[in-house]
Amino acid sequence: MATGHPVTLPQFDSFELRLAFWIVGLGFYLAASEFHSFVLYSLWRPIFKRPIPLILLSAPLVLFSTYLAGAVLTLLSGTDRPPFGIMTWQMNVRNIVVAHIFETVALLWLLPAQRARSGAAAQTRNVMLAGRRFVLCGIQRVKAAEHYLEVHTDAGMETVRERMLTFLEQVEPGDGIQTHRSHWVSAASARDLKGAHLQLTCGEKVPVARGRLNDVRDWLQDKGVDAQGETA
Numbered sequence: 001m002a003t004g005h006p007v008t009l010p011q012f013d014s015f016e017l018r019l020a021f022w023i024v025g026l027g028f029y030l031a032a033s034e035f036h037s038f039v040l041y042s043l044w045r046p047i048f049k050r051p052i053p054l055i056l057l058s059a060p061l062v063l064f065s066t067y068l069a070g071a072v073l074t075l076l077s078g079t080d081r082p083p084f085g086i087m088t089w090q091m092n093v094r095n096i097v098v099a100h101i102f103e104t105v106a107l108l109w110l111l112p113a114q115r116a117r118s119g120a121a122a123q124t125r126n127v128m129l130a131g132r133r134f135v136l137c138g139i140q141r142v143k144a145a146e147h148y149l150e151v152h153t154d155a156g157m158e159t160v161r162e163r164m165l166t167f168l169e170q171v172e173p174g175d176g177i178q179t180h181r182s183h184w185v186s187a188a189s190a191r192d193l194k195g196a197h198l199q200l201t202c203g204e205k206v207p208v209a210r211g212r213l214n215d216v217r218d219w220l221q222d223k224g225v226d227a228q229g230e231t232a
Contacts, residue, residue: 017073025069029061029099036061054107055100062099063092127170130160136175140189141206142167144182177219179208193217 012018037057044052071083125136134151143150144164151158168178176186179198183206190198193216197205208216 012073012077017077021066021069021073024072025065025095028065028068032064033061036064054103055096058099058103059096062096066092066095127167129162129167132160136171137188140186140202141176141200142184177216179206179212179216181209183207187223190220190223193220 012021040057040060041052067084067087070086074081074083074086126133127136127139128134129149129151134153138153138155140152140154142152142164145159147161147163148159149162149164149167151160164178164182164184167184171184174187176184177190178184185198185200185206189200189202191201192199193208193213194205196208196210196213198208198216199205
């Protein structure tokens with residue numbers, strides 16, 4: 001209705017111009033949204049110390065996009081209307097409300113759906129060791145032994161001819177921590193720090209290098225664990 005009905009956009013006398021207005025306006029909106037949001041929020045946050053309401057964040061961008069789209073199409077269509085005088089306050093309110101509805105739907109539905117898909121993908125992340133595929137979430141710890149790795153998983157321990165560096169290149173800080181040059185422990189398996197050893201949920205202990213004690217203690221505290229380990 002908005003693109004095809006002349007009552008909605010009376011300043012454009014054809015369906016093509018009305019359709020072009022929305023396409024060009026959406027293009028300006030998408031192109032400027034990231035920069036606009038960054039700048040406006042950077043100005044808002046130090047003053048008000050709280051998140052900016054969505055409609056206040058997007059309203060200036062909607063007005064900019066629609067006015068610019070209208071001006072461009074007015075100039076290109078060769079009409080005698082002033083480029084920046086075609087928008088009425090009713091049209092501005094309508095555009096802001098319509099945009100706010102779509103943005104709210106996106107935030108309440110599309111973004112959570114994307115996060116859920118990303119979370120599901122993270123659960124199935126794999127690491128490749130010596131040509132073999134291991135599900136990352138199933139690895140409890142990894143130990144380097146000369147030219148081999150002992151990969152301790154939920155199903156047991158397997159030995160592969162691989163370097164620790166190859167494994168570390170495939171994991172992220174949130175996946176676990178390297179407690180020692182020869183040891184890596186997953187975040188799900190770590191329990192607490194006892195002296196120079198990291199206690200695991202399975203009851204085993206993994207050595208912690210002297211130079212890594214503070215890093216391991218801070219990492220445990222970030223996980224919400226009260227790390228009481230002392231430097232040995």
